[in-house]
Every structure is written in C-alpha cells, then in structure tokens.
Amino acid sequence: MFFISSSLMPNVLVIIVIMVIVTGHCTNGCDESDGFLQSPRGNCFKAILEDNTHNWASAQSRCAREHLFLAQPGDNNATWLQLTLLNKYYGRTQLYWINGYIVNPPLYQWGDGQVVAADHPLWYPGDKGDGFPKEPVTSSGRCMVIDAWQNHIQHHPGRPYRTYECAEVFPVPLCQV
Numbered sequence: 001m002f003f004i005s006s007s008l009m010p011n012v013l014v015i016i017v018i019m020v021i022v023t024g025h026c027t028n029g030c031d032e033s034d035g036f037l038q039s040p041r042g043n044c045f046k047a048i049l050e051d052n053t054h055n056w057a058s059a060q061s062r063c064a065r066e067h068l069f070l071a072q073p074g075d076n077n078a079t080w081l082q083l084t085l086l087n088k089y090y091g092r093t094q095l096y097w098i099n100g101y102i103v104n105p106p107l108y109q110w111g112d113g114q115v116v117a118a119d120h121p122l123w124y125p126g127d128k129g130d131g132f133p134k135e136p137v138t139s140s141g142r143c144m145v146i147d148a149w150q151n152h153i154q155h156h157p158g159r160p161y162r163t164y165e166c167a168e169v170f171p172v173p174l175c176q177v
C-alpha cells in the first residue's frame, strides 16, 4: 500500500513546487548562456552565428536541429529584435533569415501561410519584397531577412523586413522557440 504520512506531506509539496520552478526555468529554453535572446515580453530568439553556410531552406533545418523554428518576428518583437541583433552582433553579421518567402511577386507569406502585407509597416522602404540587393526575382526566389545594418537602422528605424536571394548563404539563421 502506498501512502504519504501527513507529517511528510508539507515536505513533499515543497519539493514538488521547487522541482516545477527549477525545471520550468531550465526547460523554457531561453537561457542567455545558450545563446538565446529574450525580449522583455518573454519572446525568445536565437541567431546561429557560428556557421554562415545556410541558404534559406537549410536555415530552416538548422533551426529544427535545435528543436527551434525559423523566426517569425512581427509587431510585438521585430523592432526590439533588430536593435538587439545590432547591439549584440555588430561587426559579425547583419542579415538574418526569417520564415517568410515570396509566393507570387510581390506577395510574401509566412511559413504558416499568413500573408505578409505589401504595406506592412515593418518593410524597409522601397524593398517590399523586390529588392535587397535590388535584383529581379530569380528561380531560387526571394526570402525574408531581418536587416540589422547600423546604417539602415539609422536611416529608417523600425523597418527591419527585407528580402534576399533564397539560395544565398550570406544571412545567418534566426530561430525562435
């Protein structure tokens, strides 16, 4: 027969509560020591800087390898993210793959099928899917990036969405939990 004596009960509860707090903390997967960036709202991102050998498609699998997804930054967190990437990784890299891609020029959509409106306020002025660098859409298509170039932020703060050739490997993967 299994039972817990009433005198032990409070101790058991305390231990359970402590375990929940401790494991909850460790498994939320957003520790800075593991390279994560956590916004004040608790949004959790991770840029993979160590190997910039990923085109857009392989950036997706790179995130999946860490049980993460290619990031989908939006109104809640994209501007915070852009500034954080600038402050943290300035001089190392400035372009980051995110989970949007062109379906039918100039129509972009997120991985979950949601459309990224052409007049979305986070687009860099003049890009809206057709140009960074300014080039025609090729067969590899164009995919979305966060642009954290200091110059661009200075000239157009709060406009982090840009696009890049999906087949290029210059941007690095930006993942989210």
Ligand SMILES: *[C@@H]1O[C@H](CO)[C@@H](O)[C@H](O)[C@H]1NC(C)=O
Binding pocket: 042, 043, 044, 045, 072, 073, 074, 075, 076, 077, 078, 176, 177
């Ligand atoms: C950032 O915000 C967007 C909505 O604006 C949301 O879809 C996305 O999941 C958020 N990212 C994280 C890591 O919380």
